[in-house]
Amino acid sequence: MTTTFSPTATIEAKATPFPTFASTSSVVVVGAGAFGGWSALYLLRQGYNVTLVDAWGPGNSRASSGDETRVIRSTYGANEVYFDLNVRALSLWKENEKLFNKKLFHNSGVLWFCYEEKTPLVDDSIPFAQKHAMEYERLSLAELKKRFPIIYTDDLHHAYFDPYGGYLKARESCQAVQEQFVREGGNYIQAQATPGTIDQQQLDSVKLSDGRSLQADVYLFACGSWLGKIFPDILSNVITCTKQEVYYFGVPAEYASIYDNFPVWVDVDGKDFYYGIAGNAHRGFKIGVDIRGAIFDPSKSERSITPEALAKARAFISHRFPGLKNAPLTESRICPYENSPDGNLIFEVHPHASNIVLLGGGSGHGFKHGPALGELVANTFAGKAAPPDIFRSALK
Template identity: 40%
Template sequence: MTSSVVVVGAGVLGSSLADRLARSGWGVTHVEQFSPGHVRSGSGDESRLIRSSHGDDELHARMSRRALELWRELDPRLVSPAGVAWFARRADGWEAASERVLTRLGIPNERVDPAALFPSVNADDLAFTLLEPEAGLLRAREGVRALADRAVAAGAQRVTAVARPDGERVVLDDGRVLEADHVVWACGAWMAALFADVLELRITHQDVFYFGADGRWAAPDVPGWVDFDGAAYGMGDLDGRGVKVGPDVEGPGVASMSAERRNSPELERVARAYLAHRFPALAGAPLVGSRVCQYELTPDERFVVSPHPAYGGRVWLLGGGSGHAFKHGPALAERMESWIAGSEAPEACFTLGDHRRHDVQLRTAGTKL
């Protein structure tokens, strides 16, 4: 007998799960109030880094590597094969731990001269640079839409509506009520208000900036990069949008999902200063674009993949993904299928409870600027 599920939310996590379950033969109803990949989601920017380095965390290194395979299976054009470079400011920091784990798992990595990767780079403050040559740059918005569309092609029903929980049911703004064997709420930052009684999420304002550069800075010839101890990340010019710089300090809290998304002048100055320091030839490069995202962060910045404690495994929460959901989404959905079906227990680190501690291990910010 076919199992049925309602998945609420068509960001990367919800679309990954709807796609996975539909292709496995589940009866899937996929609910989204806007459209897959819309600009107000946490997955609303055009691009993301896909890399396996996660310090000494082997679980997430394996899962990210698997997700990269699944993105390429979905559509090879979604991933630009640029690689990702890690600027290590310490000999024994996050990057060295990542290097050990990647080597143990057989994931390609090597220490390189950054001058061979970038048209202009200042490495005076670096202990070494670690390159993941098989990592890449994901066309994120296109990826979410491709997942959601493949789910429909596999039999999922897409419903455009605002949804709210009513016990084990989903109530839509037009009065319809959806019921299924399972309900999964994967609605990003909106989960903070819907499930405040069981779920702790910080919703923050985060900025990314795009700067004009000449053709030497085009991806995939120029890789993505992460400066963990410098709390910054970025990539070469992907699809002509400009060189991307993201200050990864934790932004201010967001009180309303309807807030206007205006970039912070202070963080623009931070991005410009970092660009001038790390890539001297781009000092004074013009700002050609920007984006405001909203992160939904758990206390330990790990995902929430957990049954709601009140409904005996019929209602699940899937979230806490901003900042790293694209690196794991399709692989997390692959694992979650068995958790929902009850054939395996979910990873304890993703469940609800007081075991979560505050750290920043999964983000690209090892310190505050």
């Protein structure tokens, strides 16, 4: 089963070289979420003339890059590509938040609940953690109970604590990136953008909802859950959007500081993969489920929760965190996942237009990689790097 936590690690190599674009080129980036915003900023820093376009604005409530928080962790089983990408992203998050003068990365650590003696999702990442001097701490049940007494541990085998991970401010960071992009000289337009005409392997323009057209040398579409709708001929069966629900539960007043300071956590049950982010600006104890939800229209579907999914999440949180039994639901969010077939990110050229680049397939785990992915996009355009083969596997 492909999940947020375990995208496919091995695929057949892509032979086609990625095109490069001169630093004098003009670029239109469609989508100001985690992928588009960071790409626009790093393309601008590379010297490109960049215009960033978004229909509802960065961090809006429809976007996959919305909500309050996202997990940042390097653990991807045996998939070293993402471990390395996250190590770079973590460095860039720290570097850029100083520039933004805004706290975006919260180093709360990530706690992995393991049911079996062998847990490949975590175990197979340990050599990479050692390689980067970012080693995990294995906790016996006795150590886990002593250190985190609010957890029910009797059905667990052990836990791992990653002290280098934590969570990111999601909505706020998208806005901060867009603001910095403008400060550094980028052009931002809030409008809906649709592709113009493809002729002789070239897109001629993008059409804006305000009646204008934009012409550029290259067009980067980083539209999250909308990517499949914009290019239905090649992506309708590649990008699927699902409805993922997250809940914020109110914690007992007398123990609020204990819950607020709890690490990010992941329950590695092999089925639901519940995860959570505690504290996050005192908004409550957040829990999400990684198992894929119903097909979802990111533009038209209402952000209402599913009673059955909520009931199941309540049952889990009452089990794993007994002190939260009967905790009130204080908030909820719908987090659309734009799923690729194998869980990998998509960074590829449109097969019928060499000046269209597609960036997406976040599959619920892409947000954290934003700055490293933006840097990779800029370096790839300039011919200084190339996307990993697994990012080019969806459009064979």
